[in-house]
Amino acid sequence: MSMHARFAQKIEEYHENRTVVPSADMHLHLVNFLQTTEGIKQLLKAMTQGNIHKAVVFGLPVKKKWESFEPLKPSYYLDDDSRCYYWVGTDELVAHGYNRLSLHEQNRLAPCLCGFNPTDMACIEYIEYMFDKYPFWKGIGEILCRHDDLTNLILDETARVNHAALKKVFEFGAKKKIPVCVHQNSTSVGLPGQYEYLHELRDVLDRHSDTTLVWAHCGASRRVYHREYYRMVSGLLKEYPHLYVDLSWVVYEDIICLPRGGKQEPLIPRQEWVEEVVLPYQERVMLGSDLCGKFELEGRTMARYNGLLAALPEEARKKVAGLNAEKLWF
Numbered sequence: 001m002s003m004h005a006r007f008a009q010k011i012e013e014y015h016e017n018r019t020v021v022p023s024a025d026m027h028l029h030l031v032n033f034l035q036t037t038e039g040i041k042q043l044l045k046a047m048t049q050g051n052i053h054k055a056v057v058f059g060l061p062v063k064k065k066w067e068s069f070e071p072l073k074p075s076y077y078l079d080d081d082s083r084c085y086y087w088v089g090t091d092e093l094v095a096h097g098y099n100r101l102s103l104h105e106q107n108r109l110a111p112c113l114c115g116f117n118p119t120d121m122a123c124i125e126y127i128e129y130m131f132d133k134y135p136f137w138k139g140i141g142e143i144l145c146r147h148d149d150l151t152n153l154i155l156d157e158t159a160r161v162n163h164a165a166l167k168k169v170f171e172f173g174a175k176k177k178i179p180v181c182v183h184q185n186s187t188s189v190g191l192p193g194q195y196e197y198l199h200e201l202r203d204v205l206d207r208h209s210d211t212t213l214v215w216a217h218c219g220a221s222r223r224v225y226h227r228e229y230y231r232m233v234s235g236l237l238k239e240y241p242h243l244y245v246d247l248s249w250v251v252y253e254d255i256i257c258l259p260r261g262g263k264q265e266p267l268i269p270r271q272e273w274v275e276e277v278v279l280p281y282q283e284r285v286m287l288g289s290d291l292c293g294k295f296e297l298e299g300r301t302m303a304r305y306n307g308l309l310a311a312l313p314e315e316a317r318k319k320v321a322g323l324n325a326e327k328l329w330f
Contacts, residue, residue, distance in 0.1 A: 010253075011297045011300050011301050011304070012297065012300065013263045014266075014267075014300045014303060014304060015264055016266070016300065016303035016306055017049070017050060017299040017300055017303060018049070018050050018051040018299050018303055019050065019051045019052065019299075019302050019303055019305065019306060019309070019321065020303075020306045020309050020310060021051075021309060021317060021318065021321050021322075022051055022052075022053045022321070022322060023051060023052050023053070023287060023302055023305075023321040023322050024052065024053065024054040024055065024056070024286075024287075024321070024322035024323075024325035024326060025047070025052050025054075025055040025056070025287070025288050025289050025298070025302055025325075026055070026056040026214075026246055026248075026286045026287065026288045026324075026325040026328075026329070027056065027058075027142070027181070027216060027246050027248040027249075027286075027288025027289065027290050028043070028055050028056065028057050028058070028288060028289055028290070028291055028298075029057075029058050029059065029060050029142075029290070029291065029292040029293065030043065030057050030058070030059055030093065030094050030097060030293065031059055031060055031090060031093055031094075031292065031293045032060070032075050032076070032292040032293030032294070033060055033062065033063065033064040033074070033075065033076055033077050033084065033292065034063065034064055034066070034073070034074065034075055035059075035060065035063050035087065035089065035090055035093060036075075036293055037093065037097075037293040037294075038293060038294055038295055038296075039097065040057075040097035040098065040100070040101065040109075041101075042295050043055070043057075043295045043298070044101075044105055044108060044109075045295075046295040046296065046298035046299065047108065047295075047298060049298075049299050050298050050299025050300075050302055050303065051299070051302075052298065052299070052302055053108065053322065054108050054109070054110070054322065054325065054326060054330060055108065055109055055110070056109075056110045056112060056138070056139070056181075056288070056325060056329050057094060057098075057109050057110065057111050057112065058094070058112050058114050058141060058142050058181075059090030059091055059093055059094045059114055059115055060087075060090055060114070060292065061086055061087070061090060061114045061115050061116065061117075061118075061142075061143070061144055062077070062084040062085060062086055062087060062144060062150070062154060063084060063085055063086075063087035063089075063090070064076070064077050064079070064082065064084050065082045065083055065084065065085060066082065067080070067082040070082055075293075076292075077149070077150050077153055078149060081153075082153075083153050083154065083155045084150065084153050084154050084155065085154070085155045085156070086115075086116070086117040086154075086156060087115060088115040088116060088126065089115065090114065090115040091113055091114065091115040091130055091134075092115075094111050094112075095111070095134045095136075098111050098136065106136075107330075110138035110139065110329035110330055111136060111137055111138060112137060112138060112139040112140060112141050112142075112181065112329075113127060113130055113131070113137045113139075113140050113141075114140065114141055114142055114143060117156060117165075118143050118144070118145060118159045118163060118165055118166055118169070119156060119157040119158075119159050119163055119165050120165055121164065121165045123165055123166075123169065124165075124168040124169055124172060127140070127169065127172060128172070131176070137178070138178060138329045138330070139173075139178045139179045139180065139181065139328070139329055140169060140172070140173055140178065140179075140180045140181070141179070141180055141181025141182060141214065141216075142181045142182070142183055142216055143159075143161075143166070143169075143180070143181065143182045143183065144159060144183050145159045145160050145161045145163075145182055145183055145184040145185075146158075146159070146160055146161070146183075146184050146185040146188075146197050146200075147183050147185060147221060148185060148189050148221040148222050148223065148224065149189075149222075160184070160197070160200050161182050161184040161200050161201055161203075161204050162200040162201075162203040162204050166204075167207075170204065170207075170208040170211045170213075171208070171211070173211045173212065174208065174210040174211040177212075178212075179212040179213070179214050179244070179328045179329065180211055180212065180213055180214065181213075181214040181216055181246075182213065182214070182215065182216060183216040183217065183221075184197065184200065184201055184215065184216075184219060185197055185219055185220075185221050185224055186198050186201070186218075186219035186220065186224060186232065187224055187226075188224075189221070189222070189223040189224060192223060192224050192225045192226060193225070193226045193227070195226070195232060198219070198232070201215070201219070201236075202236075205236075205239075205240045205242070205243060208242075209240075209242055210242070211242065212242055212244065212328065213242060213243055213244070214244045214245070214246060214286075214328070215236075215243060215244070215245045215246075216246055216248065216249075217246065217247075217248055217249045217250070217251040217290075218233045218245045218246075218247065218251050218255075219233075220249075220250065220251035220254070220255055221249075221250065222250055225254065225255060229255050230256075230270075230272050230273050230276050230277050231276070233245060233277050234276045234277050234280065234281070237277070237280075237281040237284060238280075238281075243284065244284040244285075244286065244324070244328070245277075245281075245284065245285055245286070246285075246286045246287065246288045247285065247286070247287055247288070247305070247308075248287065248288030248289060248290040249288075249290040252267070252304060252305070252308075253267060253304065256269050256270060256273045256308075257269050257270065257307070258270055266306060266307045267304050267305075267307045267308075268307045268311075269307060269308045269311060274308070274311055274312070278308070278312065278316070278320060279312070279316060282312075282315075282316040282319050282320060282324075283319055283324060284324065285319075285320050285324065286320065286324050286325050287302065287305050287320060287321065287325075289301040289302055305321075308320070309321055
């Protein structure tokens with residue numbers, strides 16, 4: 001069983017299928033790493049069933065190569081040892097699906113542009129062209145910078161959030177007044193507690209104070225962990241008012257929540273995350289599924305957050321569940 005399949009199996013164990021309040025999924029990929037999808041109509045259907053009224057939708061900026069020597073077609077970047085490469089066609093897939101929707105359906109989605117090489121000094125030219133071709137883009141991202149094993153599988157220069165090629169991208173985001181979402185690990189998997197790459201994020205936050213930056217998964221990833229990770233996240237949110245975070249993917253279950261007592265037990269967030277991160281910065285914390293191309297588990301994936309939402313006062317609950325995402329993208 002692949003690592004991606006194991007994550008899906010874990011989601012299937014949850015018994016809740018709907019969020020306790022109407023929610024917005026601010027981190028969702030229309031396609032998988034082979035750039036295939038169940039389709040945008042299926043996504044909307046799954047959202048309705050899961051009590052999710054709006055979603056921020058990305059493509060995936062890299063494509064997994066199916067090598068001739070691999071007997072099984074991969075669907076996830078960790079399925080085999082073949083490499084990934086940057087693929088601009090992902091944005092056309094998002095645009096094609098979005099343009100086929102009714103106005104009412106389009107109003108439920110915020111499409112974002114991501115199909116560019118973040119180490120290419122000319123990537124801003126592609127971004128400007130695509131914003132001119134399709135004026136409906138609501139943001140930029142998810143830009144894949146430092147990303148555990150994926151970094152080592154990409155056939156190109158190592159991407160990092162403070163790469164010179166991204167300077168004009170962040171300036172573009174500020175000029176257009178749109179958010180920029182980045183995946184930038186806080187550290188390497190070999191040094192999980194040392195925040196090896198945090199200075200790169202700080203560099204961008206210091207130099208681009210006019211850009212709204214959304215830090216995907218709070219900088220966490222597989223095998224990236226620190227016992228007091230919440231202190232770092234809280235400190236950054238306090239220091240940089242233009243920084244937002246999402247609690248999607250593995251950070252929620254692996255770092256934020258207590259271990260479940262059994263398969264039918266809900267996920268309960270650790271008190272320090274509620275008191276030190278979510279409540280003080282309730283206007284800059286958001287939720288996402290991080291699903292890729294398949295949407296059957298959309299409701300269950302977002303319902304993981306019910307334990308957190310139930311622990312929040314009503315006003316904070318509404319902000320974290322959806323209002324914050326609506327403010328940035330809708």
